[in-house]
Amino acid sequence: MTKWFLALFITASLSLLAQAPEDSARTYPLDPITVTATRVAVTRSTVTTSLSVLPSSAIAAESQKSILTIIGEQVPGVFVQERGILGFGINTPAGQVTIRGVGGSPNTQVLMLIDGRPQFMGLFGHPLTDSYLAASAERIEVIRGPASLMYGTNAMGGVINIITGGPRHEGVSADAQATVGSFNSSLLNGSAAYKDDRWSGIVSLTRQHTDGHRPQSDFTVRSGYARAAAIIASGLTATMDGSLTAFRTSDPGTLTAPKVGNWVDIMRGYAGVSVENQIGGWEGALRITQNFGDHAVYDGFRSSDDATIVSLYQSVRPAEGNTVTLGIDYERYGGSAKNDVFHADFGEHHEDEWGAYALVQQIVLSRLVLTGGLRWEHSGLFGDVLIPQAGAAYRLNDELTLRASAGKGFRSPTIRELYLFPAPTPTLKPEALWNYEIGLEQRLGGRASVDLTGFVADGSSLIRTAGVYPNLTLSNSGTFVHRGVELTGMYVPDGSIQLRMSYAYLNPGKETMSVPRHKLFLGGDYRIGRSMVHLGVTHINTIYGSDNSADRLPNYTLVGVRVTAAVMERFSVFVGGENLLDESYQTILGYPMPGRSWLAGLRVNY
Numbered sequence: 179m180t181k182w183f184l185a186l187f188i189t190a191s192l193s194l195l196a197q198a199p200e201d202s203a204r205t206y207p208l209d210p211i212t213v214t215a216t217r218v219a220v221t222r223s224t225v226t227t228s229l230s231v232l233p234s235s236a237i238a239a240e241s242q243k244s245i246l247t248i249i250g251e252q253v254p255g256v257f258v259q260e261r262g263i264l265g266f267g268i269n270t271p272a273g274q275v276t277i278r279g280v281g282g283s284p285n286t287q288v289l290m291l292i293d294g295r296p297q298f299m300g301l302f303g304h305p306l307t308d309s310y311l312a313a314s315a316e317r318i319e320v321i322r323g324p325a326s327l328m329y330g331t332n333a334m335g336g337v338i339n340i341i342t343g344g345p346r347h348e349g350v351s352a353d354a355q356a357t358v359g360s361f362n363s364s365l366l367n368g369s370a371a372y373k374d375d376r377w378s379g380i381v382s383l384t385r386q387h388t389d390g391h392r393p394q395s396d397f398t399v400r401s402g403y404a405r406a407a408a409i410i411a412s413g414l415t416a417t418m419d420g421s422l423t424a425f426r427t428s429d430p431g432t433l434t435a436p437k438v439g440n441w442v443d444i445m446r447g448y449a450g451v452s453v454e455n456q457i458g459g460w461e462g463a464l465r466i467t468q469n470f471g472d473h474a475v476y477d478g479f480r481s482s483d484d485a486t487i488v489s490l491y492q493s494v495r496p497a498e499g500n501t502v503t504l505g506i507d508y509e510r511y512g513g514s515a516k517n518d519v520f521h522a523d524f525g526e527h528h529e530d531e532w533g534a535y536a537l538v539q540q541i542v543l544s545r546l547v548l549t550g551g552l553r554w555e556h557s558g559l560f561g562d563v564l565i566p567q568a569g570a571a572y573r574l575n576d577e578l579t580l581r582a583s584a585g586k587g588f589r590s591p592t593i594r595e596l597y598l599f600p601a602p603t604p605t606l607k608p609e610a611l612w613n614y615e616i617g618l619e620q621r622l623g624g625r626a627s628v629d630l631t632g633f634v635a636d637g638s639s640l641i642r643t644a645g646v647y648p649n650l651t652l653s654n655s656g657t658f659v660h661r662g663v664e665l666t667g668m669y670v671p672d673g674s675i676q677l678r679m680s681y682a683y684l685n686p687g688k689e690t691m692s693v694p695r696h697k698l699f700l701g702g703d704y705r706i707g708r709s710m711v712h713l714g715v716t717h718i719n720t721i722y723g724s725d726n727s728a729d730r731l732p733n734y735t736l737v738g739v740r741v742t743a744a745v746m747e748r749f750s751v752f753v754g755g756e757n758l759l760d761e762s763y764q765t766i767l768g769y770p771m772p773g774r775s776w777l778a779g780l781r782v783n784y
Contacts, residue, residue, distance in 0.1 A: 324587025
């Protein structure tokens with residue numbers, strides 16, 4: 179029955195494509211522009227650290243998913259713990275993001291950015307994974323390895339930068355999408371934009387819901403995003419942007435210990451203003467960001483938090499092939515918390531941090547790229563921290579480049595660890611990580627590329643909990659050594675076909691919980707005119723539900739298909755399926771993931 183159903187699905191998909199007219203060939207750059215690694219626009223080939231870039235096509239093909247789910251599938255070395263078709267929550271292991279096995283619990287060792295603006299909860303120091311929706315994303319850049327030199331705390335394991343889209347053309351533009359699917363799932367998204375020679379702006383609204391594949395696993399999120407920009411002088415742009423997201427979800431518990439009424443109600447948002455300059459050889463920005471949020475949990479916990487982040491940086495090119503970037507950062511984060519059920523008031527707490535950094539890049543004879551930098555971080559609580567980083571890339575010929583880098587990352591103790599629970603310890607010091615890697619990139623005739631990286635990550639001073647409740651203690655006592663290999667590839671035989679792959683091998687030592695040893699992704703897009711077939715296959719091998727290689731979970735292979743057909747010039751429809759092999763699998767011990775699921779929808783743009 180399953181085979182007949184899949185055959186019918188593929189036949190219907192091809193018939194939809196047959197209705198679509200062809201248009202001009204499309205191209206896919208093998209050396210994309212990135213802004214995350216250096217804060218200024220450079221080509222990927224001049225970056226000496228490991229970096230992945232997901233273009234708009236990779237996001238649009240799976241727009242019904244969470245941003246982090248897409249990243250976890252396609253980017254080597256990144257894994258996201260999930261518990262259902264939608265919704266992560268905040269009081270479960272779901273939503274934990276690891277890069278090369280580094281993430282923390284909660285997820286304080288990977289920094290999330292929106293358009294370069296840090297996103298984290300002021301009290302707990304981690305991002306809220308349900309706040310990041312694919313609807314507004316234009317591109318995603320992932321630094322695989324420490325990026326504390328440029329971004330400070332929380333970038334110990336890496337950085338995920340979600341870069342939002344803007345107006346598609348001059349004048350007024352608009353876009354709307356509606357999707358329905360299994361488990362009473364739905365997605366509604368609409369945006370409107372305007373652009374002229376001086377002004378641009380965009381507003382986007384999204385609502386997403388699912389009843390979930392298990393009782394008590396429902397999820398509903400509403401989100402709004404807005405940005406306005408103006409050219410105030412030649413080479414000088416001012417921008418105001420912000421978002422507000424509210425979601426409610428429940429934790430169904432494990433199969434052996436199901437839960438009822440275990441809900442969370444969250445409101446998160448940020449507002450920002452920035453002034454960017456690009457004049458001659460000068461490029462930089464002043465950015466001010468305010469994060470805020472209110473949390474309510476079924477057990478009586480209530481909190482309000484905030485984080486103010488000010489960033490000023492400037493890049494100059496004093497000589498041919500030389501770029502110097504100087505920057506200073508200020509962060510003030512914290513908030514207040516209480517528990518109404520237990521009549522506990524944790525009070526209000528804030529901490530301040532200052533950082534200053536310099537990054538120098540020198541290109542020698544158009545073949546050798548040398549980079550080096552140093553960051554100084556200061557806190558009145560833990561004192562001073564120095565963060566060095568260095569790297570080199572050498573182009574042997576027009577198609578083969580070798581690179582190597584070494585760098586340090588850190589993560590400051592959070593307000594929760596310092597002053598709240600389970601054992602407030604104001605004497606904690608920052609966690610630290612040293613990362614060493616070598617890699618090569620091989621291009622093949624302008625149509626294919628392969629990138630291979632080997633790394634060793636050495637963590638120290640990790641904040642660990644010891645003892646038995648209520649006699650718990652926190653200390654900087656943890657260490658780890660992670661080793662691995664990452665491989666990515668792309669093949670573009672012509673303008674209508676794009677094939678992608680990624681593979682990661684990771685030896686995480688004793689930290690094996692929900693960190694796969696092998697992860698393989700194969701993806702492909704086939705375009706006919708404005709229509710497309712997208713296929714994605716993810717294979718996970720050797721994954722455990724606990725540390726120390728305990729509670730082995732089954733290997734699994736996920737197959738997903740989405741077919742988009744352009745019925746008219748500005749109107750398209752799509753159908754898709756996930757987990758087409760109907761695999762039984764878990765990424766978290768005791769939380770079974772959904773089986774085969776389906777979706778269908780339409781999109782209108784102007």
